[in-house]
Amino acid sequence: MSKFSDLGNDLYTGARSFDFVGRRKIWYSIAAVMVVLAILLPILRGGYNFGIEFKGGSEFRVAGVSSQSQQVAVDAVHSVVPNSDPLVTTVGSDSIRVQTAQLTDLKSEAVRVALAAAYKVKSSAVASSFIGANWGADVTGKAVNGLIVFIVLAAVLMALYFRTLKMSLAAVLALVHDLVITAGVYGALGFEVTPAAVIGFLTILGYSLYDTVVVFDKIRENTFEVEFSEKVTFKQQVNLAINQTLVRSINTSIVAVLPVASILFIGATILGAGTLRDISLALFIGIIVGTYSTLFIAAPVYSHFRENEPKYRKAEQKVLANA
Amino acid sequence: MSESAVTKGARKRLTWLGVLIIALVAIIGLGTATNAGASFAPKLALDLQGGTQIILAPVVQAGTKVTQEQLNQAVAIIRQRVDASGVSEAQINTQGNNNIVVSIPGNPDENTLKLIRSSAKLEFRPVLETSQSTSASVSTSTATPTPAASSGATLNSTPKATATATATPSASATATPAVPGVDAATQKFYDSLDCSKPFRSAGQIDDPKLPLATCDTSGYSKFVLGPVEVEGTDIADANAGTVTTSTGASTNTWAVNLNFTPAGTQKFADVTGRLFPKAAPQNQFAITLDGYVITAPTLQAVITGGNAQITGNFDKNSSKSLADQLKYGALPISFEVQSQENISATLGSEQLAMGLLAGGIGLLLVIIYSFFQYRALALVTVGSLVVAGILTYLLIAVLSWRQGYHLSLSGVAGLIVAIGITADSFIVYFERVRDELRDGRSLGAAVESGWKRAIRTILVSDGVSLLAAVVLYALTVGNVRGFAFTLGLTTLIDLAVVILFTHPMLELLAKVPFFSSGAKWSGFDAKALGLVTYAGRGSFRVAETVPAGKAAKASKEANKRQTLAERKANENTASKSESSK
Numbered sequence: 001m002s003k004f005s006d007l008g009n010d011l012y013t014g015a016r017s018f019d020f021v022g023r024r025k026i027w028y029s030i031a032a033v034m035v036v037l038a039i040l041l042p043i044l045r046g047g048y049n050f051g052i053e054f055k056g057g058s059e060f061r062v063a064g065v066s067s068q069s070q071q072v073a074v075d076a077v078h079s080v081v082p083n084s085d086p087l088v089t090t091v092g093s094d095s096i097r098v099q100t101a102q103l104t105d106l107k108s109e110a111v112r113v114a115l116a117a118a119y120k121v122k123s124s125a126v127a128s129s130f131i132g133a134n135w136g137a138d139v140t141g142k143a144v145n146g147l148i149v150f151i152v153l154a155a156v157l158m159a160l161y162f163r164t165l166k167m168s169l170a171a172v173l174a175l176v177h178d179l180v181i182t183a184g185v186y187g188a189l190g191f192e193v194t195p196a197a198v199i200g201f202l203t204i205l206g207y208s209l210y211d212t213v214v215v216f217d218k219i220r221e222n223t224f225e226v227e228f229s230e231k232v233t234f235k236q237q238v239n240l241a242i243n244q245t246l247v248r249s250i251n252t253s254i255v256a257v258l259p260v261a262s263i264l265f266i267g268a269t270i271l272g273a274g275t276l277r278d279i280s281l282a283l284f285i286g287i288i289v290g291t292y293s294t295l296f297i298a299a300p301v302y303s304h305f306r307e308n309e310p311k312y313r314k315a316e317q318k319v320l321a322n323a
Numbered sequence: 324m325s326e327s328a329v330t331k332g333a334r335k336r337l338t339w340l341g342v343l344i345i346a347l348v349a350i351i352g353l354g355t356a357t358n359a360g361a362s363f364a365p366k367l368a369l370d371l372q373g374g375t376q377i378i379l380a381p382v383v384q385a386g387t388k389v390t391q392e393q394l395n396q397a398v399a400i401i402r403q404r405v406d407a408s409g410v411s412e413a414q415i416n417t418q419g420n421n422n423i424v425v426s427i428p429g430n431p432d433e434n435t436l437k438l439i440r441s442s443a444k445l446e447f448r449p450v451l452e453t454s455q456s457t458s459a460s461v462s463t464s465t466a467t468p469t470p471a472a473s474s475g476a477t478l479n480s481t482p483k484a485t486a487t488a489t490a491t492p493s494a495s496a497t498a499t500p501a502v503p504g505v506d507a508a509t510q511k512f513y514d515s516l517d518c519s520k521p522f523r524s525a526g527q528i529d530d531p532k533l534p535l536a537t538c539d540t541s542g543y544s545k546f547v548l549g550p551v552e553v554e555g556t557d558i559a560d561a562n563a564g565t566v567t568t569s570t571g572a573s574t575n576t577w578a579v580n581l582n583f584t585p586a587g588t589q590k591f592a593d594v595t596g597r598l599f600p601k602a603a604p605q606n607q608f609a610i611t612l613d614g615y616v617i618t619a620p621t622l623q624a625v626i627t628g629g630n631a632q633i634t635g636n637f638d639k640n641s642s643k644s645l646a647d648q649l650k651y652g653a654l655p656i657s658f659e660v661q662s663q664e665n666i667s668a669t670l671g672s673e674q675l676a677m678g679l680l681a682g683g684i685g686l687l688l689v690i691i692y693s694f695f696q697y698r699a700l701a702l703v704t705v706g707s708l709v710v711a712g713i714l715t716y717l718l719i720a721v722l723s724w725r726q727g728y729h730l731s732l733s734g735v736a737g738l739i740v741a742i743g744i745t746a747d748s749f750i751v752y753f754e755r756v757r758d759e760l761r762d763g764r765s766l767g768a769a770v771e772s773g774w775k776r777a778i779r780t781i782l783v784s785d786g787v788s789l790l791a792a793v794v795l796y797a798l799t800v801g802n803v804r805g806f807a808f809t810l811g812l813t814t815l816i817d818l819a820v821v822i823l824f825t826h827p828m829l830e831l832l833a834k835v836p837f838f839s840s841g842a843k844w845s846g847f848d849a850k851a852l853g854l855v856t857y858a859g860r861g862s863f864r865v866a867e868t869v870p871a872g873k874a875a876k877a878s879k880e881a882n883k884r885q886t887l888a889e890r891k892a893n894e895n896t897a898s899k900s901e902s903s904k
Contacts, residue, residue: 008757009761012758012761013761063673127664127665127666128665129662129663129664129665129666130662130663130664131661131662131664142798142799142803143795143799143803145798145799146794146795146797146798146799146803149794149798150790150791150794150795153790153794154787154790154791157783157786157787157790158783158787161783161786195803196733198803199733199736199803199806202791202795202799202803202806202807203737203740203791203806203810205791206787206788206790206791206792206810207744207788209784209787209788209791210744210747210784210785210787210788213780213783213784213787214751214780214784217779217780217783221776244758245754247754248750248751248754251692251696251750251754252747252750252751254692255689255692255693255743255746255747255750256740256743256744256746256747257743258685258688258689258692258743259681259682259685259686259688259689259739259740259742259743260685260739260740260743261685261688262681262682262684262685262688262739263678263681263682263685263736263739263740265681265684266677266678266680266681266684267677267681270677271673271674271677274674274732275370275674275732275733275736276674276677276678276681276732276735276736279733279736279740279806280736280740283740
């Protein structure tokens with residue numbers, strides 16, 4: 001069979017093992033640097049690139065154009081609103097998106113007609129919309145509320161299931177790390193922040209914790225009554241659990257990321273700017289960061305929280321004495 | 324737990340799944356056959372089928388909040404208006420605790436849009452002063468009073484909207500003597516008011532306690548009005564009809580009948596009692612819609628019964644139009660358009676097609692990867708995904724019929740993302756079974772004990788996903804909500820499929836020699852799983868590499884977590900397999 005399944009066996013038996021817990025100083029440093037960058041880079045770049053839903057404005061989409069020349073759109077908008085500064089983006093293979101400052105109903109209808117004439121399409125092929133500046137903020141404000149409530153409830157749920165608050169804390173810490181870094185990637189690379197991106201961002205919540213819970217379940221199993229063991233320490237058992245679930249973590253993440261990647265691919269190459277691309281981009285980054293943080297942050301942090309409890313320390317001394 | 328019991332249990336669960344699917348199909352089939360509006364094709368949201376979406380935000384004075392009750396009432400009123408305009412399939416929903424979203428498929432005409440946008444606030448104010456607007460050059464004719472002797476009291480009005488005549492009963496009031504209750508600023512504004520020019524800002528809010536200088540909707544007359552006496556919400560009903568005489572005979576005179584709520588009746592009685600004795604124009608009553616006077620009838624009596632009738636130069640259409648304005652215009656709050664989006668149908672269908680293509684590619688990739696990782700077991704993955712897909716499709720069809728759920732693009736994205744997340748629980752399960760095999764269990768036993776552990780992990784991790792979905796659904800708005808909905812739905816379906824399909828299938832497959840003997844392509848290949856010693860069909864010895872202590876500990880933990888019944892069952896299985904050696 002494949003080498004990958006050999007790896008799975010070696011990891012399971014402990015014949016081969018990656019030191020996730022022992023080298024945590026390295027992982028912590030990497031995480032700290034990443035988080036600092038995730039906060040600093042967007043600031044240096046001059047803040048987030050918010051979409052029209054956050055700034056407010058008028059948007060036109062011209063479908064089925066034969067030439068995607070952007071100058072045509074600029075000229076068409078200028079013919080109606082002379083001193084405007086339209087933002088023209090190509091969408092997919094045959095569409096154009098034009099964004100302007102908010103126009104009156106009359107002007108917006110005129111721009112619609114002008115665009116249709118300029119691109120030689122029927123005026124029904126031009127969709128127009130206007131979005132108030134409050135809209136995106138409204139949606140996001142609610143989303144942030146939801147995010148906070150979710151984190152609190154999920155922490156309680158996990159604390160009840162794992163019967164320790166420390167697992168909850170470690171998992172939430174890793175989740176916050178994922179969210180900060182995903183947001184940081186958006187800010188640093190100047191990806192447009194749209195409500196759809198916010199949706200993708202929120203979905204990371206569920207996924208990141210799902211991944212962590214699977215690994216923590218194994219940790220809990222492995223460290224059960226480990227304080228009575230004279231052969232293995234708490235730390236070693238946590239590390240073994242991460243290694244034993246490594247193949248599972250990689251498999252679940254790849255399987256989760258494949259559909260997301262295919263939406264991202266279709267969205268970015270064929271459809272261009274829009275809901276599909278924005279949701280999948282945030283989710284794509286989030287799943288990858290989430291998998292990483294489960295292995296390199298959540299589990300080591302949990303071990304860090306607990307290994308110095310008296311009962312585990314006592315057991316560890318016994319194990320070391322036996323060795 | 325004898326082998327036949329396992330098989331029986333597995334068959335039973337598969338049967339339940341079959342029953343569930345057939346029931347769903349039957350529900351939709353029945354709904355379709357009886358023309359109850361069901362359809363096997365889920366309804367699509369605007370971003371996929373094209374149309375216009377308008378988001379209305381309430382305009383409130385600083386410091387006040389819109390209650391959910393007010394919002395619901397507003398939704399009901401807008402829905403009535405839209406329905407009355409003949410648009411079918413319009414969706415009007417509240418969004419969060421603030422906004423109202425109106426979604427109209429296709430391309431609605433300008434009138435419909437206006438009807439929605441002009442969600443207005445209706446108020447009754449006493450007239451303090453009135454005169455012809457300075458620039459209006461309309462010949463004024465005196466109103467023909469039509470005192471109808473109906474049982475209800477009668478207001479007499481001079482409707483401006485009729486094509487036949489326009490009337491301002493007190494057009495002679497050119498002088499503007501100081502009127503009690505009118506402050507200097509209002510008076511000054513009124514004096515210079517020119518109704519032909521815009522004088523109100525969009526979404527302007529008037530203090531109900533202060534006088535208001537304004538024009539009528541046609542711009543012929545201007546008014547100074549007193550504080551609000553009766554509000555639109557005090558109107559229980561308004562309709563247009565012909566005036567009946569005291570003997571009950573119908574006349575050809577059209578009128579608008581007003582019916583007040585109990586609270587409105589009291590207010591209206593008080594105010595008519597106060598105004599009726601006054602001299603013109605102060606015995607007039609102005610009804611304003613969004614600050615503009617739509618009618619200003621003169622009182623003919625003190626109205627105490629809660630029923631009033633407005634008569635004047637109405638015809639059938641103008642009376643109906645005023646009645647509708649009074650009835651549907653009685654919005655508890657006024658709204659402004661926060662965003663208006665026209666989505667072309669072609670763009671929507673392109674997005675849907677591309678979304679489905681992306682889903683197809685994603686599904687294919689997941690299947691290929693599963694085959695690479697799990698060999699023949701991938702068939703179970705594919706089967707489970709197909710079952711999950713069927714269940715999801717049917718449930719969405721049912722929900723779009725019963726609950727008015729519309730599938731949006733973000734919903735489609737949620738469904739595609741769910742493919743991966745659903746497949747994740749199969750992986751958790753399969754890997755667990757492999758772990759058990761590595762610990763030296765037979766496939767049958769490994770499936771059972773692997774399942775017991777995997778289902779816990781799946782339950783808690785799905786619990787977290789479901790929690791995320793529920794919280795987001797409850798606390799967020801718009802597209803986020805649609806997405807959360809699909810996420811929650813697919814999480815539940817994932818749970819159903821893994822319990823009712825994946826696990827029973829694996830139990831049944833564990834009986835098939837190809838799998839139980841650990842054939843090379845079964846996904847449970849003994850050698851590939853690191854089991855060095857093969858001790859005959861259905862039973863392995865613990866592999867050398869596994870530290871004995873650890874294996875014992877793992878099973879100890881597993882025992883601890885089992886219920887008494889489970890432990891007993893396992894002991895039985897153990898003794899059975901012992902005897903079968």
